[in-house]
Amino acid sequence: MEFSLGSTTVVLMKGDITALEVDVIVNAANSYLEHGGGVALAISEKGGPRIQRESTEYVRKHGPVPAGSVAVTSAGRLRAKYVVHAVGPIYGVEGDDKLESAVRNSILKAMELGAKSVALPAISTGAYGYPYERCALLTARVLREFREAGLRIVVCIYTDEGFEVFSRIFRKEL
């Protein structure tokens, strides 16, 4: 499913983000960049040990990454140039503004890295407990900020349920 937003194209798809050929893959990480579960584990396993190694080194040097912020590593064996690790909020603990910041800062960082294409998962909708609907609404709102960016933004949803919700919301909001 494709949406034209000015010079930017948003592609909504169902699948495994680790298989995508894009310049930047965004990860849904925790503040310690310990990629122990969910999409983070999939990225870390498929990309190889370099991603976790660089992540650990990043936290050692700069400290934990706060919710709403991002950190960059190489992409190891993935078909991408970089992984941007975005820390989303825990539902009910931190606010929606942190989820918006995580999405916004991921895309801004991708642009800073010279990326033309970036793939995002549904940040915070797994272990961190966000309802898909709320994530889809907040994500759509942030994507509209990038209409002049000339990017290809792939939103990659893993579950049938999540894909259904994102499809409904994106059709209304984009």
Ligand code: AR6
């Ligand atoms: N491709 C795309 N999306 C995926 C994939 C995949 N291969 N695998 C899972 N998802 P989560 P969070 C979806 O839990 O909620 C981790 O342990 C999944 O269906 O990965 O931000 C981190 O290390 C869900 O919709 O991230 C952190 O500790 C979405 O990815 C913590 O979880 C996000 O689920 C972060 O929690």
